[in-house]
Amino acid sequence: xxxxxxxxxxxxxxxxxxxxxxxxxxxxxxxxxxxxxxxxxxxxxxxxxxxxxxxxxxxxxxxxxxxxxxxxxxxxxxxxxxxxxxxxxxxxxxxxxxxxxxxxxxxxxxxxxxxxxxxxxxxxxxxxxxxxxxxxxxxxxxxxxxxxxxxxxxxxxxxxxxxxxxxxxxxxxxxxxxxxxxxxxxxxxxxxxxxxxxxx
Amino acid sequence: xxxxxxxxxxxxxxxxxxxxxxxxxxxxxxxxxxxxxxxxxxxxxxxxxxxxxxxxxxxxxxxxxxxxxxxxxxxxxxxxxxxxxxxxxxxxxxxxxxxxxxxxxxxxxxxxxxxxxxxxxxxxxxxxxxxxxxxxxxxxxxxxxxxxxxxxxxxxxxxxxxxxxxxxxxxxxxxxxxxxxxxxxxxxxxxxxxxxxxxx
DNA sequence: GTCTATATTCCGATAGAC
DNA sequence: GTCTATCGGAATATAGAC
Numbered sequence: 081x082x083x084x085x086x087x088x089x090x091x092x093x094x095x096x097x098x099x100x101x102x103x104x105x106x107x108x109x110x111x112x113x114x115x116x117x118x119x120x121x122x123x124x125x126x127x128x129x130x131x132x133x134x135x136x137x138x139x140x141x142x143x144x145x146x147x148x149x150x151x152x153x154x155x156x157x158x159x160x161x162x163x164x165x166x167x168x169x170x171x172x173x174x175x176x177x178x179x180x181x182x183x184x185x186x187x188x189x190x191x192x193x194x195x196x197x198x199x200x201x202x203x204x205x206x207x208x209x210x211x212x213x214x215x216x217x218x219x220x221x222x223x224x225x226x227x228x229x230x231x232x233x234x235x236x237x238x239x240x241x242x243x244x245x246x247x248x249x250x251x252x253x254x255x256x257x258x259x260x261x262x263x264x265x266x267x268x269x270x271x272x273x274x275x276x277x278x279x280x
Numbered sequence: 281x282x283x284x285x286x287x288x289x290x291x292x293x294x295x296x297x298x299x300x301x302x303x304x305x306x307x308x309x310x311x312x313x314x315x316x317x318x319x320x321x322x323x324x325x326x327x328x329x330x331x332x333x334x335x336x337x338x339x340x341x342x343x344x345x346x347x348x349x350x351x352x353x354x355x356x357x358x359x360x361x362x363x364x365x366x367x368x369x370x371x372x373x374x375x376x377x378x379x380x381x382x383x384x385x386x387x388x389x390x391x392x393x394x395x396x397x398x399x400x401x402x403x404x405x406x407x408x409x410x411x412x413x414x415x416x417x418x419x420x421x422x423x424x425x426x427x428x429x430x431x432x433x434x435x436x437x438x439x440x441x442x443x444x445x446x447x448x449x450x451x452x453x454x455x456x457x458x459x460x461x462x463x464x465x466x467x468x469x470x471x472x473x474x475x476x477x478x479x480x
Numbered sequence: 481g482t483c484t485a486t487a488t489t490c491c492g493a494t495a496g497a498c
Numbered sequence: 499g500t501c502t503a504t505c506g507g508a509a510t511a512t513a514g515a516c
Contacts, residue, residue, distance in 0.1 A: 089500075104388050108307045110491060121501045122493085128499090132492070178386065185449040186378065186386040188304050200450040208447070208456065228466030235447065235456050236463030242446040243439030247408070249385040250400040256408065256435050263436030266428030267467035289482080310509055321483045322511085328481090332510070 090128045092118040097139035102180040106136060106187040106196075133189075137196055143180050144199040148206060155210050161218025162272055165211065165237060169261045175254035178245040208234045223276040233268075240264045290328045292318040297339035302380040306336060306387040306396075333389075337396055343380050344399040348406060355410050361418025362472055365411065365437060369461045375454035378445040408434045423476040433468075440464045 087095075096117035100109040111132050115122055129135040154168040181203055190196045211234035218224040228236070244257035269277070287295075296317035300309040311332050315322055329335040354368040381403055390396045411434035418424040428436070444457035469477070 105305075105307065105386060107305065108388060111493085112491075123496095123502080124500050126493070179446075182443075182446045182450075183386050185446045186305060186383050188308060191449055191452070197450070197452065201452070204447050204450045204456070208459075225470070227470055228463045232459045232463035232466060234463070235444070235459035236440055236461075236467065239441075239443030239447055239456075239460035239464075240436055240439045241443060243382075243441060243443030244435070246379075246382045246385045246442040246446075247404050247435065247439055249391055250382075250397070250404045252391070252397065252401070256404070256439075259408075259432045259435035260439035261436075263428045263432035263434070264439075264464070264467070266432060267436065267464070267471070270425070270427055270470060271467070311511080312509070323484080323514095324482050326511075 089118070089120045089124045092120060093125055093128060093135060094138050094142060097135050098143050098180070101136060101139055102143070102177065102183065105183060106190050109136075111135075133193065133196065136190075137199075140181070140184060140190075140196060140199045144203040147179075147181055148203060151207055151210070155214055160223050160272075160276055161214050161221070162223065162268060162276070164214050165268060166265055168211070169237065169241065169265060173257075175245065175248045175257045176252070178249055179242060182242045182245060204238065208238050210234075211237050222273055225271045225273060227271065237264060237268075289318070289320045289324045292320060293325055293328065293335060294338050294342060297335050298343050298380070301336060301339055302343070302377065302383065305383060306390050309336075311335075333393065333396065336390075337399075340381070340384060340390075340396060340399045344403040347379075347381055348403060351407055351410070355414055360423050360472075360476055361414050361421070362423065362468060362476070364414050365468060366465055368411070369437065369441065369465060373457075375445060375448045375457045376452070378449055379442060382442045382445060404438065408438050410434075411437050422473055425471045425473060427471065437464060437468075 093114060096114050097109070100113055100117065104113075109132075111122070111125060114135065115125055118125075125135065129138070150171070151168060154171055155164050157164055157167055159167070181200055184190045184196075184200055190200070208231070212230040215224065215230040215233045219226055219230070240260050240263075244260040247256035247260065248254050250256075293314060296314050297309070300313055300317065304313075309332075311322070311325060314335065315325055318325075325335070329338070350371070351368060354371055355364050357364055357367055359367070381400055384390045384396075384400055390400070408431070412430040415424065415430040415433045419426055419430070440460050440463075444460040447456035447460065448454050450456075
């Protein structure tokens with residue numbers, strides 16, 4: 081349960097920045113827009129943060145942490161390796177909004193700054209490692225065949241999600257995202273060993 | 281062989297815009313930067329184009345057409361369905377630069393404009409359709425099993441490429457792109473019927 | 481067709497009152 | 499801590515000479 085006290089200016093600034101970075105990206109987000117959404121004055125922002133980039137860093141770190149928790153709740157759940165990957169892929173998403181962290185990889189100022197890129201690197205590195213663990217465990221338990229190598233399979237699964245967003249936004253339609261997920265799930269389902277095919 | 285005459289101002293403007301949209305995106309690209317790279321004055325640009333968005337439209341259309349030709353040269357090549365998909369996926373790419381069209385899907389002004397989004401939609405729609413054709417042909421010829429459905433498999437293949445760029449840029453390293461491609465290729469290779477496994 | 485000059489608005493940050 | 503006032507520069511476009 082979250083506390084219901086009115087939020088402080090600093091917290092409102094971070095949350096507004098999270099939203100705006102998601103909607104408009106780093107270049108497209110101005111301090112002015114952040115202030116207006118947060119409902120605070122300029123002095124307040126420059127008191128708590130040195131400027132736009134420091135505020136963005138706080139927002140990106142927060143968002144990355146939230147995504148990590150969400151992914152772990154699927155990948156760390158019950159069931160076979162296939163079930164857990166499927167839970168992650170089929171998780172409810174507002175597809176047309178895209179991935180708030182994946183989006184940052186298209187922002188020049190973010191990628192060129194070691195500090196701003198670090199949370200992106202950390203999140204996607206963790207994600208691929210976590211999915212690889214699940215795949216490796218499935219292979220150890222004999223649920224899955226030895227192909228593909230866990231790291232490669234994990235990269236493919238993570239890429240399908242990120243690429244699914246791209247295809248969906250290009251079409252202004254979530255359908256390509258869903259199709260891509262179904263495609264990779266069908267491929268993965270075919271790697272299940274006989275006797276473990278409880279679903280799909 | 282392309283003609284070697286000095287290029288006109290209009291052509292130089294389009295090419296400069298193509299480069300800058302790739303590097304910086306739509307919001308991050310200013311008319312001033314375009315002019316400087318093209319080596320022309322402001323009056324020249326506003327003579328040939330009504331403004332930034334019309335110039336961007338010309339550049340995006342041009343880039344999409346170029347990508348389409350490049351993809352077709354792989355997907356329309358010789359070999360089995362698997363070979364042609366592999367040729368497309370393993371094609372030489374400057375991974376860290378990302379996809380010049382996929383990038384546009386993260387640009388709010390592009391996606392919100394029906395006119396600017398249209399070439400993106402057209403390209404990715406065509407790409408998925410073309411890959412689906414190749415997969416369907418492989419199934420008809422008995423090279424591939426019936427799973428996944430061609431449209432789903434095609435979406436997954438296209439998504440792996442776009443998502444691979446995202447993962448690679450987050451890591452500032454092409455390796456995740458290559459891993460994702462290897463992953464989906466291993467999954468696809470497992471769908472080949474006995475007797476057609478000439479590679480992989 | 482192409483150039484330079486100018487206009488208007490926004491960006492990102494600083495100064496200093498309260 | 500938070501506010502308003504202000505600054506130097508860039509973004510996008512227009513005006514008008516050549």
